[in-house]
């Protein structure tokens with residue numbers, strides 16, 4: 560026997576090889592038989608008889624209709640509570656102050672998500688076998704009007720959240736952060752939500768260009784009693800695009816900021832502990848808002864305000880995973896993917912990766928599938944969580 564510790568303590572790769580054996584195949588078998596039923600047996604020359612004539616499932620990856628991970632499209636959103644996770648697109652970019660195009664984010668993310676299988680090697684998770692996922696399509700946003708779009712977004716997210724399905728949003732620019740949290744707060748009663756915000760930008764100013772733009776969501780979200788500013792954690796902030804009026808608000812409201820240097824010097828584990836402690840102190844659940852631009856601009860060119868010097872993808876994914884493992888997550892949004900500025904779909908692919916990793920960690924931490932509706936969800940809808948804004 561070698562003295563190399565790798566042989567005594569199984570490596571991640573060795574553990575992954577073992578874990579795969581324990582994953583069921585029933586979801587895959589159901590997909591194949593449904594594909595054969597709906598899509599007809601393949602032509603006689605095809606030897607592999609799991610293949611159908613019309614593509615009806617995961618394969619082939621270049622074919623099919625673009626829902627997220629080719630999940631079933633749920634046309635009747637009143638049925639959303641029958642699923643563990645609901646993907647919803649929010650194609651809104653009227654809150655953008657520089658590069659537009661995030662209205663195409665949901666389509667871009669869905670399209671490249673077809674590249675993925677539902678299985679992750681290191682994590683030992685197969686989403687098809689372990690949770691039910693649907694794609695409810697997009698919120699009907701109003702391109703010329705942020706406030707009307709916000710009303711649509713809050714109503715849509717409140718509906719999904721109250722159903723008990725775990726909401727995952729495909730943005731959209733970051734102005735949607737306010738109406739999404741407002742939708743959650745409408746069904747929290749007297750419970751509270753912490754916000755963990757991955758970004759290069761603080762997004763805490765009251766207005767920008769005289770409107771509630773994508774630089775403003777957390778000013779308005781943390782005005783709501785259900786979303787205290789002291790439970791807002793902001794990870795990866797820094798660089799030359801942080802408006803001073805937003806910095807003043809962070810200082811006054813005592814939000815919890817870590818720069819990229821803070822995170823790398825304290826280490827991912829300590830940064831995760833900081834985020835977990837601050838976001839969960841006195842709260843009942845945590846909303847995760849992931850701006851794709853928290854990652855170094857070299858990896859995510861297709862975004863509204865690219866800023867060099869951000870997190871490496873593996874740092875961001877590790878930090879996200881460690882946080883999700885230890886907090887009661889009530890939903891996730893991934894924002895600021897702008898396909899018209901993207902190169903080889905790499906920014907949209909990063910967003911897909913963030914979402915799939917998040918789902919895997921929710922499975923591994925026992926948060927999905929849900930055994931029952933979380934106690935912080937209140938059936939009754941309180942429309943008065945925020946004050947009128949003009």
Ligand SMILES: [Mn+2]
Nearest residue numbers: 758760850852
């Ligand atoms: Mn940003």
